[in-house]
Amino acid sequence: MKMITLLWTMAVAGSLAAATQASEVDQLKSDLVGQCMGGREKCWKFQSVDQIKALTIQKKTEDSRKRVYTIALQLQAAKAGGKYSANARVEYTKAATGWKIKQVGLLSIRKVE
Amino acid sequence: MSLLLCACKSPKQPNLGEPLADLSRAERAQFEAGKKVFQRVFTPQDGLGPLFNANSCAQCHEDPVVGGVGDEIEIHATRFVAPNSCDPLFDQGGPVIQQNATPLLQAKGIMKEQIPPGATAQARRSTPPLFGFGLVDAIPEAAILSHERRHGAKGDGIAGHASRTIDGRVGRFGRKAAVAALLDFNAGAFPQEMGVTTPLSPVEETINGTPVPPDTDPAPDPEITVEDIEKVTAFTRFLAPPPGQILTNHTDQHLARRGRKLFVHLNCAVCHRPKMNTGPSTSKALHRKTVALYSDLMVHDMGSALADICLEQAHPSEFRTEMLMGLRFRGQFLHDGSAKTVQEAIERHDGEARNSRDRFKALKEKDKQALLKFLETI
Numbered sequence: 436m437k438m439i440t441l442l443w444t445m446a447v448a449g450s451l452a453a454a455t456q457a458s459e460v461d462q463l464k465s466d467l468v469g470q471c472m473g474g475r476e477k478c479w480k481f482q483s484v485d486q487i488k489a490l491t492i493q494k495k496t497e498d499s500r501k502r503v504y505t506i507a508l509q510l511q512a513a514k515a516g517g518k519y520s521a522n523a524r525v526e527y528t529k530a531a532t533g534w535k536i537k538q539v540g541l542l543s544i545r546k547v548e
Numbered sequence: 549m550s551l552l553l554c555a556c557k558s559p560k561q562p563n564l565g566e567p568l569a570d571l572s573r574a575e576r577a578q579f580e581a582g583k584k585v586f587q588r589v590f591t592p593q594d595g596l597g598p599l600f601n602a603n604s605c606a607q608c609h610e611d612p613v614v615g616g617v618g619d620e621i622e623i624h625a626t627r628f629v630a631p632n633s634c635d636p637l638f639d640q641g642g643p644v645i646q647q648n649a650t651p652l653l654q655a656k657g658i659m660k661e662q663i664p665p666g667a668t669a670q671a672r673r674s675t676p677p678l679f680g681f682g683l684v685d686a687i688p689e690a691a692i693l694s695h696e697r698r699h700g701a702k703g704d705g706i707a708g709h710a711s712r713t714i715d716g717r718v719g720r721f722g723r724k725a726a727v728a729a730l731l732d733f734n735a736g737a738f739p740q741e742m743g744v745t746t747p748l749s750p751v752e753e754t755i756n757g758t759p760v761p762p763d764t765d766p767a768p769d770p771e772i773t774v775e776d777i778e779k780v781t782a783f784t785r786f787l788a789p790p791p792g793q794i795l796t797n798h799t800d801q802h803l804a805r806r807g808r809k810l811f812v813h814l815n816c817a818v819c820h821r822p823k824m825n826t827g828p829s830t831s832k833a834l835h836r837k838t839v840a841l842y843s844d845l846m847v848h849d850m851g852s853a854l855a856d857i858c859l860e861q862a863h864p865s866e867f868r869t870e871m872l873m874g875l876r877f878r879g880q881f882l883h884d885g886s887a888k889t890v891q892e893a894i895e896r897h898d899g900e901a902r903n904s905r906d907r908f909k910a911l912k913e914k915d916k917q918a919l920l921k922f923l924e925t926i
Contacts, residue, residue, distance in 0.1 A: 510715075
């Protein structure tokens with residue numbers, strides 16, 4: 436009985452963690468729209484969530500005023516030819532209404548297809 | 549009646565290097581603050597390098613005034629696989645191959661970046677003048693796209709398509725139209741030309757894909773702020789286009805009028821479109837203005853002799869129509885600065901411009917001089 440309870444608890448906790456992670460990824464995708472990273476030819480302006488084919492959170496740090504994510508992205512724009520793999524640093528600051536995205540820094544990018 | 553006579557009657561145009569007319573007091577202050585950042589000379593201690601092309605914006609954009617041209621030539625390299633695949637080689641140090649290194653990096657035996665092994669071509673690029681770039685930035689995408697032409701549509705051999713950036717926006721800046729906006733153009737100049745990291749590009753450019761040795765980079769990243777990028781963007785946004793040349797000699801006026809007609813007659817004006825209009829803007833100085841850029845902002849096939857690198861959707865032989873505004877202030881011509889005169893540049897046009905070039909070459913000498921005189925007024 437104890438074993439079943441333990442397994443059940445682990446399953447629920449896992450589901451909750453996965454849901455939280457998914458929710459956080461969706462929030463990041465949404466917040467990225469309108470942001471620019473990089474510059475010149477090596478520049479990506481996020482124009483829609485559709486351009487983000489995959490987003491993985493690699494690292495997250497947070498204090499009372501600042502939250503920083505390191506993320507991996509798979510990107511593709513509808514009217515452009517290539518697919519790109521990128522790493523980025525996303526910084527949020529604490530505002531009166533909650534966390535607000537401040538800026539996105541392009542750490543690396545390469546064409547994959 | 550004519551461009552030249554009209555210019556005499558129009559309100560005073562800003563002199564070369566001055567800001568646009570109609571700026572608010574706040575915008576004027578932004579222009580001046582941005583000019584200071586534009587002229588700031590970086591050292592390794594405050595962010596220069598370790599790899600770089602120049603130590604300030606104004607080192608290259610300097611003639612005849614700040615924001616103008618320079619005699620520096622830089623090197624770009626990319627990989628093209630026919631028929632349509634272009635890799636900018638971001639992960640191998642492309643497309644801008646930095647030509648200088650700071651003393652700390654030189655001490656490691658690295659004097660400059662190398663052409664990446666994956667590159668299929670390299671290119672030489674001259675420094676473009678930045679006059680009027682804010683007005684070009686304010687032209688709506690739809691206005692640019694309206695210039696797209698299919699091959700054979702009008703029987704003149706001229707086609708032309710818009711180029712797209714990697715994120716799908718319509719490109720307008722750069723010789724291959726691979727940059728969409730002035731802010732992007734400036735944000736990339738700091739890391740790629742000066743080796744200065746920014747919050748938008750917070751890590752140093754690599755050495756052909758290898759991170760720079762940490763002990764060669766004494767300045768903490770990012771080395772400038774977003775506010776500095778915005779200041780430089782304000783300077784370039786509000787930098788006025790060059791004033792038109794007003795000819796006082798009657799003979800020259802006559803020649804230039806004749807040349808202007810020939811410019812249209814030879815179909816030069818199909819690609820070097822004399823004017824475009826900006827869209828709505830919160831800045832009165834940029835709101836619904838006409839800009840005499842002499843470009844359609846399309847990329848066109850210029851023939852195999854001029855072909856070099858691909859970039860995004862521009863093939864090796866395709867180049868964005870060069871903006872001719874301020875042509876008379878330049879000392880070298882074509883995208884690589886290899887033409888020493890305007891006439892040489894015209895005569896090296898090919899591809900979609902072949903018919904116009906051949907018609908220019910067939911002109912009587914007096915008519916050639918008329919066209920060249922007109923170009924001296926731009």
